[in-house]
Amino acid sequence: MNGYDLSRNWFDFAFENPEKVKPVHSAVFFFIIEHANRSGWKEKIGLPSSMVMDAIGVKNWRTYAGALNDLVKFGFIKMIQKSKNQYTANIVAIVKNTKASTGALTTAIHNQEQKQDTTQSQSTVSIYKPQTNKPQTSNTDFGKKSGELKDSDFLFLLGFINEKTGRAFKSISPSSRKAYAKLLENGYTRAQIVKAIETAVTKPYNIKNGYENLTPEYFSRQETIDKFGVELTTQKPTLNTKDDLYQQIELKQHEWQSKQAQELDFEAEYREWEALKLKMTQLWGG
Template identity: 50%
Template sequence: MANIENINGYELSKNWFNWSFENPDKVKPIHTAIYFFAIQQCNSLGWKEKFGFPSQVAMDALGIRNWKTYSKGLNDLVDFGFIEMIESSKNQHTSNIISLSGAYVKNTKALTKATSKHSTKQVQSTPQSIASIDKPITKNQEDDVEPSSTKDDSFKHDNTQKISIQKWRDTYLKDETLLKAVLSNKRNKFHGLEDLKNKMQDFVSIRIETSKSVSDFQEFCKHFRDWAKYQDNSLEKAVDKNNINIGYAELADREEQEYFAKYANS
């Protein structure tokens, strides 16, 4: 694996399009969509070497409704070497654990060479052109910069919110007294410590991706507990005779949407 500290979105995207240029018979739009969403997810988590990649979140963000279509696209990216599958999802309560560091070492230059050659030809053919090109004189851009305090404040708020959620997650998982109390309460419906940790990772990823705000640690704990209960309740409803024809994935998605709609203005 490459050093995760050296990874950045520019290099990952450049390597992807270079490779795509060399392999047009393999690449489809869905591959680019999934891969770039994975890059965005990795970036939002501070370029973690390994991170959770919830399937339902990715499908919702990309407008993919068929799970088999999404799964095939993701597995293709694994075969291409751009995504490394660290741990596959074991059930509906867990997400895939992936890494992008393997893609950073790819070094394909076909697109770069082709683009450079095309640009050179255009420059050489310019004197033969009949039409004239009127290019306005560029003013000093520093004079035209408008205040962007609102945008900066919004970015700072989002970044602070992300850091707070990650901090509360770490505090939650390190508090042995809290974990013992939560696991001993049967109403919380956690199936052991590993199940709690997996659900916590999915919960945090979704909160960050959907920019749902949480005001303090106590509220964070309450939202996590309620969200986890929704996951188990949806499984119970899936086997209910009134929902016998409703697939689990569809039902779980509906329950999750109802949950976040309830707390959308929290």
């Protein structure tokens, strides 16, 4: 099963069932495909409603829930477990739908191509499929390497960022290359750079804005690696000062967002985070 097969099956079905299929169905299904791809094509994936709705631009929960249920009825996904509350996710599995015949859409496309060939018989059209800049080495191999960053390392970073964000950056600027080199000089590791990229793409606010800020230059900044690439201390700080409480709020936020990204129940951590924020407001006014 891959994205190309799933896309083909979906549009075969949509072409033969125009009275059933709406744009929201395509939006939800293709977000599920993208989420499955970024999750390594796990058999079962979690779908927090708010994350999906933000990603596809749907404000009404009933609209989203109706589309999700329709996809189950159409046979494209299987509902493994319905969400229990707003803090848990629906658990679904993608089904390779074989109900739709591929003949109708294939014939329609072929006929359209024949018309174009007839009207443009003197033209030669070549179809170009752009490169995806996928990394040629694994993130583990990159993380274990040492020494100065070489051109091959920057090609890996470029491809890795493109793969994780779904974007298509063409190059890493000279200034950003120098910034990455400076990170290593200052004691940061390649593994921390990789971790920062992997962690940043799981954050709901980055998913919501389409990873707009997640550029090669962004990941060359020290504050980015500090935020996403360096392990936060597990020692619970005292709450004697405003700074102590603020650090605890950040730590608890990291914990519940990490659990959410792993599709685990994060209700307890979320409530603790809310309680800490309330305490901050009560003691220092926010």
